[in-house]
């Protein structure tokens with residue numbers, strides 16, 4: 001049983017006719033978009049806005065109608081994955097590099113539903129390396145400032161090439177140890193010139209759908 005898939009498919013049950021839907025990014029969100037595509041093919045009337053080029057292409061191939069922020073400025077419901085979820089439903093996101101668009105979309109959403117398998121639930125954030133999106137210009141000094149904060153930043157590379165986000169930026173990943181005060185750290189990081197945003201999603205999530213290997217599903221609410 002694919003735990004990510006069952007969580008994703010359960011969350012899609014919350015989507016109703018007429019909604020504007022935010023589409024997440026990653027291997028869990030993939031299953032939500034697939035299920036939504038089937039529902040749209042079956043007659044569900046929704047419009048969607050994607051958090052990455054990858055999810056946008058997937059949605060387009062499935063026949064899900066897409067809109068942009070030029071056409072509307074509020075999203076009814078967004079469904080997205082996460083890399084870690086703590087007991088307060090704070091998140092680390094950005095393992096796939098989509099954190100900036102994901103945060104813009106989540107912040108514009110009336111409801112934000114997170115879908116994960118059980119392995120993502122943690123007592124405290126920080127085991128997963130925290131992604132920080134930085135602009136390419138002066139990235140060497142930005143990385144130095146992150147280093148001075150006690151972060152051990154590594155510029156993300158894929159096949160030896162620097163990873164570039166959908167927004168033309170770079171990502172650095174690193175550990176802060178246990179993140180005891182996520183809001184404080186979030187604010188501190190975003191104050192560094194050159195930092196666009198970071199993967200901490202603090203106090204944004206009201207519902208998490210968790211899938212388990214044995215086929216069980218649970219929902220956490222705040």
Ligand SMILES: O=C[C@H](O)[C@H](O)[C@H](O)COP(=O)(O)O
Pocket residue numbers: 024025026027028029080081082083093094095096097098099102
């Ligand atoms: O940038 C990627 C996103 O934040 C993903 O939602 C996150 O990395 C979780 O991905 P997955 O569902 O593939 O574990």
